[in-house]
Every structure is written in structure tokens, then in C-alpha cells.
Amino acid sequence: MAGVVAKREGPQFISEVSVRGNAAVLDYCRTSLSALSGATAGILGLTGLYGFIFYLISAFLLSLLLILKAGRRWNKCFKSRRLLFTGGLVGGLFTYVLFWTFLYGMVHVY
């Protein structure tokens, strides 16, 4: 009965439902943040480069907060921490630009 001993690696039992749910939660947070920060940028009257820098700063802050919330058990919830940083950035960018333009138009142009 000699089988080759297989090296046991990390968590192998991954529940599909949980992975999808966690990704949905991340998406939700990212979208809400983009909308709110876009509105803020519009009201504040940021233009051009400042606006994009503001988006990157707020996205980075969101990542920090998410990592803080995941704490030491991020291993149980996510495959890699990189996903918390870069997930949904481009989609968030579009939402950000939309709200930014909208509020900027509302407040500063009219």
C-alpha cells in the first residue's frame, strides 16, 4: 500500500458560494465608494489631475480599510490580498467620473 506521500498544501476546500459572495461584497463597497467620492469631488470643484488623484487616494483608503476589516483571517476569506487592492478599479473609475461630472455640472456650471 505504498503510495507516494503528497505534500499537503493550503486550504483546498473552497466553497464557490462564499467566493462569489465575498467578491460581491467587495464590488458593492468599491462602487459605493466611487459614487460618493465622485460626488465629493464634483462638489469640491476638483478639476483635471486633482480629480484622478483624489480617486486613487480614496481607492487606496478603501483597500486599507478592507484589510483592516479582514484582519488576521483574510486567509479564510480571500485567495490573495491583491484582490482587495485592485478589484474593480476600472469599473469604479467610470462610476467616479460619472458622479464627478454630474455634481460638477450641477454645482459649478449652473
Added chain:
Amino acid sequence: MPELLLDSNIRLWVVLPIVFITFLVGVIRHYVSILLQSDKKLTLEQVSDSQVLIRSRILRENGKYIPKQSFLMRKFYFNNQEDGFFKQTKRKVVPPSPMTDPSMLTDMMKGNVTNVLPMILIGGWINWTFSGFVTTKVPFPLTLRFKPMLQQGIELLSLDASWVSSASWYFLNVFGLRSMYSLILGQDNGADQSRIMQEQMSGAAMAMPADTNKAFKAEWEALELTDHQWALESVEEDLMSRELDLDGMFSKELPSGIF
């Protein structure tokens, strides 16, 4: 940069209506796609076949956690030369290709119609209705190359490229509201175009094995190749040699994998 003063009526009757139109069209598209979903008729045989394939796949992936005898027993059930399941079962299946099978064709057409057509129609209508005036200003500077694209209908040569027409405001709405739909309509909503297009592109690659014979054959080969690697060989020494941390194991609340 000359600051233009725009009529408040534009704000009330152009900017806001375009936002509402885009959003509501998306919501309507979601519900229409739900209504138009064709019934997928599944027979009992199809369901049991797909379950068998799933069971065989689980056996392949997790075989190393059961004793060798059990693994071989299950493998024998599937792959035996004379009466193994994958060898014996031949299903009478006509593989439906996308061109000949009517249901798949109508599905593709429905997908295209509900997604692309409204966007084009409404974009054209908005361009026709709200044309000839400046709608809003985008907060970031754009180069002159974008002018003809974004300022359709405005014939001012010296106007900044940041002042855009209503058609470009409509497209900005379409792209921006895409992620908002998943906030409001929940996951799997029919209003999110980008996801559907992605699925269409990857769906062509993973054609549904309605051809179960081929799927069985592939599964048989894969199972043949799988070897039993006993991952729990030295489990007794492993567990005994380490400090067993059973502190939290029997408490009521276990940390779950839900974020």
C-alpha cells in the same frame, strides 16, 4: 478657459432626464430579460448525467483523502473494461450546433436585441432631440482630438473640448451606471452589458457538453490517468507531534469564510 453660463433650463430638462432615461432603460432591460428567458428543458437523464460527471470530478480531485482501497473501488465502478459506467453508457444524443438548434439561435438573438439595440436606438434619439446646444462640462481637460466626437452638433471652433453635447453625456451615463446596477438590482442582473458580453465570448469556448458521450469519454480518460496519492499517510505522526490547538473547536461560533 472661458466660463460659460448655461441656462438653468438645460440642467432641468436635459441633464436630469438623460440620467433618468438611462437608468430606467437599464432596469427595464433587466426585467425584460427575465421575462424573455426561454425555459431550459432538462430531462431527468440530463440531470443525472451531469451529476455523475460532477461525482467523478470530485473523486479525481479529492481521491487522496480516502484510503486506497476505497478509491480503487470507485474508480473500478466507473472505468471497468466490461461494465464500468463510462464504458457502458451510450446515450443517443444529437449534438446541437449553434446554427441548427433553434433554441440556441433565438437565445443569441434575444441577447443581442435586448442589449445592443436599445442603446443604439436611444443614443440616436437623444442625439436628435437634444442637439445643438452645450450640455455640461467634464471636469478634466481634453485634447482637441476629442472635439468632433464629443461635440456633435455644436459648431463652435474655439470652444473648449471639455464642453460636451448630450450624446456624450448619455454614453458617460451608460458606462458609469453599469456598476451601479449591481448595487441596486443585486447580482446576476440582466442590465449589465459588459458581463453578458464577457459571457458570450467565453461561452463560445466552453460549449455545453450536450454531447454527453464525448464528456463521458473525456472523463474516463482523466480518471484513468489519476493515481492515488495517499495524502494522509503520515497523518498520525503529524497530529501527534504538534501541539493540538483544540481551544476554539467546540465553541458555538466558528469563524466562517464570509467577509
